[in-house]
């Protein structure tokens with residue numbers, strides 16, 4: 001799956017993920033139509049899509065149906081990676097149940113997971129040929145200062161995930177928030193070529209400049225922007241703008 005990201009990134013020259021955080025409270029009409037419109041307007045320009053399950057779960061069975069149809073719709077172009085953002089983390093037996101739905105039925109490319117309960121909770125996700133997970137390490141919210149940053153837990157997670165990533169042939173990446181960019185430099189020092197999923201640009205106010213100053217040339221990244229793209233009146237234009245600014249820094 002790692003290769004799918006790298007190929008896609010090189011093919012379209014973009015590391016941008018559009019986050020389909022399609023909140024019913026901000027949408028007039030049908031969410032599936034809303035998603036299809038965003039996908040139609042952006043698919044040729046983006047590295048991939050991240051779908052946060054919360055906005056679909058809250059609608060009950062109808063929401064899951066929309067989630068499944070959205071994934072199917074993106075898959076008309078099989079080269080586009082799809083991340084399901086569910087931040088799962090539970091004992092092996094339960095993780096196996098999550099994995100069956102996400103990787104066998106939905107056939108997503110990556111799942112976000114919370115690694116706090118330990119390595120055994122990740123293992124069921126890694127048993128599929130093409131599965132991939134992004135483990136939360138340094139999140140974008142201010143609560144990152146509650147547990148992740150004190151005692152450098154985020155670094156401990158990054159190191160362990162890097163080790164696991166080598167063992168499991170590139171099936172693991174980490175989440176690092178752009179809003180806490182100053183800590184990213186230390187992370188790049190302890191990781192090899194694992195993928196970073198970077199949220200926090202756009203509505204959360206993360207600085208692209210600070211992000212790239214701290215990435216220091218590290219380019220195994222995908223940058224997610226949700227609200228600032230999907231709720232803009234011209235999502236395609238917004239994607240082009242983000243691609244341009246980000247690619248200037250990547251040069």
Ligand SMILES: O=C(O)c1cc(=O)[nH]c(=O)n1[C@@H]1O[C@H](COP(=O)(O)O)[C@@H](O)[C@H]1O
Nearest residue numbers: 052112139140177199202203204225226227
């Ligand atoms: O795992 C994530 O994607 C994630 C981790 C994190 O630390 N911060 C974070 O914002 N996210 C997700 O990234 C998206 C950010 O959305 P916007 O702030 O609208 O761009 C949401 O789906 C969040 O749940």
